[in-house]
Amino acid sequence: MFKSRMLQWLIMILISITLIALAGFVLWNYLDKQAQGDDPALQAATSVDGVKPKRLTADQIVAQTVEMTDITTNLTGKDFVKISFAFELDSKKSKEEFEKLSTRVKAIIIQTLADMSADQIRGSKGYDLISTSLINKINPILTAGKLRQVDITNINIVLN
Incomplete structure (x- = not known):
């Protein structure tokens, strides 16, 4: 009788350890995927996954590029920005x-820039943040292809 009770306890402990390890593994994967979802650069990379990397000639790049110039909008706070873009499509x-x-x-x-401060958009990290955010937000509205790259061609930040 003592051995059968010990065997039952041993089995219950092993099952408990297995369930705890399984729950930890599932939680780890969930948190890892959630952390990846917060990274705009990673989102942009997955957003352009379907775009095949191929070397384009200068003429092809020009034929697939749209320029938007002199977009002026307020940033968070009292600052504002005047910015121009070149959007390269596939x-x-x-x-x-x-x-x-x-x-x-x-x-x-305008909506994307309105959520940013002047400090956030300064420097190359800020330019990357703007570019990746725009790729992530514009690609879902396109049905005929994908936005490959966003280049900031001019930017003026006015601080107040």
């Missing part, structure tokens, strides 16, 4: 769609 068809959606794209740009 095909001429996606460029045509992008041009048709230009007012929606401008609204996305």
